[in-house]
Amino acid sequence: EVQLLESGGGLVQPGGSLRLSCAASGFTFSTSDMTWVRQAAGKGLEWVSAIRGVDDSTEYVDSVKGRLTISRDKSKNMLYLQMKSLRVEDTAVYYCAKVRGSGWNLDYWGQGTLVTVSS
Amino acid sequence: EIVMTQSPATLSVSPGDGATLSCRASQSVSSYLAWYQQKPGQAPRLLIYDASTRATGIPARFSGSGSGTEFTLTISSLQSEDFAVYYCQHYSSWPLTFGGGTKVEI
Numbered sequence: 001e002v003q004l005l006e007s008g009g010g011l012v013q014p015g016g017s018l019r020l021s022c023a024a025s026g027f028t029f030s031t032s033d034m035t036w037v038r039q040a041a042g043k044g045l046e047w048v049s050a051i052r053g054v055d056d057s058t059e060y061v062d063s064v065k066g067r068l069t070i071s072r073d074k075s076k077n078m079l080y081l082q083m084k085s086l087r088v089e090d091t092a093v094y095y096c097a098k099v100r101g102s103g104w105n106l107d108y109w110g111q112g113t114l115v116t117v118s119s
Numbered sequence: 120e121i122v123m124t125q126s127p128a129t130l131s132v133s134p135g136d137g138a139t140l141s142c143r144a145s146q147s148v149s150s151y152l153a154w155y156q157q158k159p160g161q162a163p164r165l166l167i168y169d170a171s172t173r174a175t176g177i178p179a180r181f182s183g184s185g186s187g188t189e190f191t192l193t194i195s196s197l198q199s200e201d202f203a204v205y206y207c208q209h210y211s212s213w214p215l216t217f218g219g220g221t222k223v224e225i
Contacts, residue, residue, distance in 0.1 A: 035215075037163075044206065044217055044218070044219050044220045045155075045157075045206055045208070045220075046217065047214060047215040047217065050215070059213050059214070060214075062214070095163075100165070100168060100174075103151055103169065103210050104151075104210035105165060105208065106153070106155075106163075106165060106208075107165045109162035109163055109164070111162055112162060
């Protein structure tokens with residue numbers, strides 16, 4: 001059974017940093033493409049970042065480039081999102097999601113972790 | 120960036136009715152289009168990928184169609200568990216983008 005379990009969310013001041021983690025199990029994490037998607041309260045879904053399984057190359061939405069960094073530890077089956085220079089508008093539930101395998105559609109999602117950026 | 124526009128924003132239906140949800144892309148995404156269902160307090164669930172292929176375990180009452188810029192999600196004979204918000208997402212190019220969602224309510 002595929003499981004994705006996010007952690008690391010919390011309250012942080014504007015300009016602060018946070019690292020989100022996603023523990024993956026039940027599939028071959030090392031070769032899987034993975035993504036982070038966020039959702040502000042009462043709003044829609046916004047794709048944030050992606051990492052390819054084949055070479056760990058990455059993609060980002062423009063609004064987070066230079067501030068958020070996706071990475072993975074294949075030995076621990078862990079996906080990360082390092083967040084710095086956080087802004088109020090980064091406040092959201094952050095989901096990690098597994099890419100189905102053919103095309104960047106997302107077949108398994110974690111339960112999400114809430115990041116609140118506020119003074 | 121490809122902008123995905125969903126309509127209507129809200130769809131009021133009764134159990135047993137059919138529902139047709141629309142998704143339009145600002146430029147062609149070929150068939151690189153997925154549909155997700157999200158219930159309150161839950162993560163999204165993949166329903167349809169490649170515009171018309173049902174994901175594993177998805178009931179046959181859900182069907183997708185379209186290509187290029189116009190797509191449709193059809194739910195035949197709505198069940199109580201189908202009342203939720205539905206999102207489309209393209210994966211034709213970077214960045215991936217989602218539509219704003221259609222809420223299907225009683």
